[in-house]
Amino acid sequence: MKPPAASAPVPDPAAAASGRFQSLAAAGKLAKSGLRRLLAAQIARTALRLGFAATAAMSAGPLVMREPVDPWLVAATIALLSAACIAGFAAERAQASAETAVSTGLRELAARRLDEMPARQLQSLSVGSLIVSMQRHPEAVAALVVGHRAASAMMAAGPLLAATALFLVSWQAALLVICLTPVMILFFALVGDAIRRRADAQERAFGRLAGQFADRIRTLPTILANHATETEAAKLTRRLEAYAGNTMGVLRIAFVNAGIIDFFASLSIAILAVFLGLGHLKLAMIPGFSDLALWQSLFILMIAPEYFAPFRRFSEQYHAKAEGLAAAAALDRLLGAEPVVAKTLPALDRLRLTLPAKGLVAVVGPSGSGKSTLLRRLTGLEPGGCAPGLADQIAWVSIDSYVPEGTLAEAVAWNAGAVDRRRLEEVAGAIGLLDDALLPGGLEARLDKGGANLSGGQRLRIAVARAQLSGRAVLADEPTAKLDRETAEAVRRMLLTISRSRLVVAATHDRDLADAADLTVDLTPGDAIEVAA
């Protein structure tokens, strides 16, 4: 019942220094002030509710016993009730904003991390899991370090406050509920163990069936293409049924947990009501339960459930804990992955290039000889400079160039500085983007998110047009591969035009482009790297 050891923010300077990402520790730090506010509000709410219970009992008891009731007490009851509700509101808000602050902060940290990450390592990440991770995991970690931690802290503070209140009226009653607690916790531990064993057994036996629905939705086109819709549907129903049946097996035990809290909360009310009743009847002399005024026994009756409420709230959080820990582990794994080691290219390391201020430089050589690596080194994306650094502003042309969502005009002008419309039209026309049958609508054609409705050739032409407009030095990675003849020719022409005023470095397999170069760097292994004008 203690806060999980794994979630405690243990500062580990050694791990931090080695560059690992520790989302839990970071989240713990981000949550600190919010958590304090949240706990303050929750403690205030509990204390105010106890005050309400006390004043309500003090007003109702004498009323039934035909004794005078102080009108101020009634006013205090209502005031305390309102204050308790407002404190509850404040607590909910504090929890929500603290969790949002943590998830936002975690995302900012992740952004910084992705910023520092070398391009090669970034490429090695799975895009899908990175997106899922950035969407969901910060939230789950936030729920763990704020909601779950507050609930576990309240499990100490809440019962303590309730027991103190009981103590003021009857220390024996306080002792009774306190004595019930270890018994309850013992049951908890036993059941918790049984749940874990059962869940593990189920995971072993049926873990494979857990994601079947998701998997069949993911693979629908393949299923359709293989004419397997009917067989898969029948199989899916069978598997879902089997899985549901076994989930029930685990739930049957898991719900015992909540049942135990219910049982002890109900039991404490029943025991107290009977003891207190016997005391009032003066039929049995039970120390601490006799000679009490009615308001006192009503008070005890109202406080007892408050004593158990924090346990219930904590047990409702067990999902938050499991999900939060899994999310934190996933974030750490993703953002703290070991750097991908680049293939060693000793020939490239020896290369010293002097790049001209303008003209076309072709980098040629078979696949894997380091053409792309050379381009990356030139921009400083990878360590190992082999030429005096290019101006920091360059334009990159490749088939995976970035295409923002919007119109074609916006995509071409993106990140290219201020561009006037006529020039835009001229360049887009020269590269053949305007008479493209697959993309009707000219400059106003809509592009889907991430350029999903574009072919590789169209993306590349957008990148070339942008490079022309940007006025920067151009690095081009295989600018003519995978293009049809005419488009390749248009791209070659535009790169040559650009090279008349600026530097263009192109890694290419394309003979025609290489032949037009002012300078050729041949990375073919075996010989020394050949630089020819």
Add this chain to the structure above:
Amino acid sequence: MNAALQSASRRSWRLATGFAFAALFCGILLGGVSAWLLGSVAIAGLSAAALTFNFHMPAAFIRLFAIGRTAARYGERLAGHKAALTDQVTHRAELFAAMAAAPAVRRAGWQLGDDARLADYLDDVEDLDYARLRAGLPALTLAAGLAVLTAASAILAPLSLLPIILFLLAILFAGNRVAKAGAMAWERARSLHRRGASRLGAAMASAVPLKAEGAWSHECADALAALSRADGELLALRCLQARLDMIGAAFGPVAGIGVMAAAWHAGRQGPDLLLPMLLAFSWLALGEAVNGGSRMLVAVLRGNAARTEIGQWTEIAATVRRGCARDEVEPPLLRHGALQRRAPDGRAIGTTISVLLARGQPTVLVGASGSGKTSLLKQIAGWIGDDAFAAGDRILSATDRRAQAALVLHDAVILEDIVRANLFAGNVPDAVLWRALEAVEMDERIREAGGLDAWIRQDRFSLGEVQRINLARAWLSTKPLMLLDEPTEHLDDGQGQRILERLMGHLSDRIIVISSHRASSLRGRTIELQP
């Protein structure tokens, strides 16, 4: 769909509802009767009545209520989840069938093949699965409890109806606001969520160019900021919820105080106040159940949003008439004199072309990336467009061809299942399956993985291996029309050539169309596509 499942679900819901009512009433009476007992004995204790007071009866009831509440709550949870899980099986099976009929599946780029979109979709499905358990059932029992206690208050202390009704109106008003503003906030959060995800995806796909141009930080931060803004919208929703819960938390106690005050005002005193006190403590107990009120509302609005979202997939499917396909004849020849090529969204591409596909004479579609090869294959397969091809003296509609074509997609995937199921060959002898795996040079790899009954997943295989398993499916297909989309993609040249030659030999009695982005050495008719 399944009658047995349906009746099981009905039974479980009935049981869950019964348990829920029992739990609520036991809880209410446990508080109420205990308070009543204490008041009664306190008054009796003042006189000789103490000796004749029947203490055991109410004490036994209190124990009964305590045990009853615990047991009924356990039963409610169990039966409720059983009902929800039973519904889930039916619902998901139906959803799968409906999704399979959605035209979007046959278009380019299956959106739910993407992890992030699939995760969102599954959230929606789950919101729908559990809407009844999270909102319907608790709302029903709560309403019943409210009705009973309100009626009792009207009888015992009519004046107390004033604060009760005022508060109920306030809750309804606030609830209405939460429902409306909350639905909007949820919608905004979803769209921000999606926008952030797609921007992040686009940035990741262009990581190298963006980093090289120094634009990465900005794009990445923007994408993540959209995700955080979505969290901000959810924060707004939670604040609305907190306001509703604040009023809800005050409701039970206020009703209790109201009952006591109204009874006292009506002149009841001493023992006459015992029943109102029972009622007041019952209101306190019911107040605990109102506390989760905002969560029910959110479950409803999330369920509604999910229904709309999922409906977008399946509604289109419902409007598509599924014609009955005839597949008795195996056409030796397929011809279309003037085929208007279409993009997946139905737009016409280029001028019309003439297509003649013949058995034993493979047709090769050649063209640069983006020239529409996959689209043309899908058009021939009847996946997109509504063209009729001539097969001798018969006309084969798109639906007919869909039944006769094996479309070997270049982006086909591995199902999380055993190898045998992944080959889609039905009941054929193991030797035939092994022969197919040998032909695509995957036999060693599958033997390593554990044979035909080994459980496999996509992420255990390289792209080339996935492609080869996909070609094994083609090998095993019995369809007369074989359409292979970039069959040698992800394979090295030598291996691709070997496997393709074997495959062509094996399938020589079918109509074959192959697309390839490079001019291939394959013998056969070539159709060159220009964008």
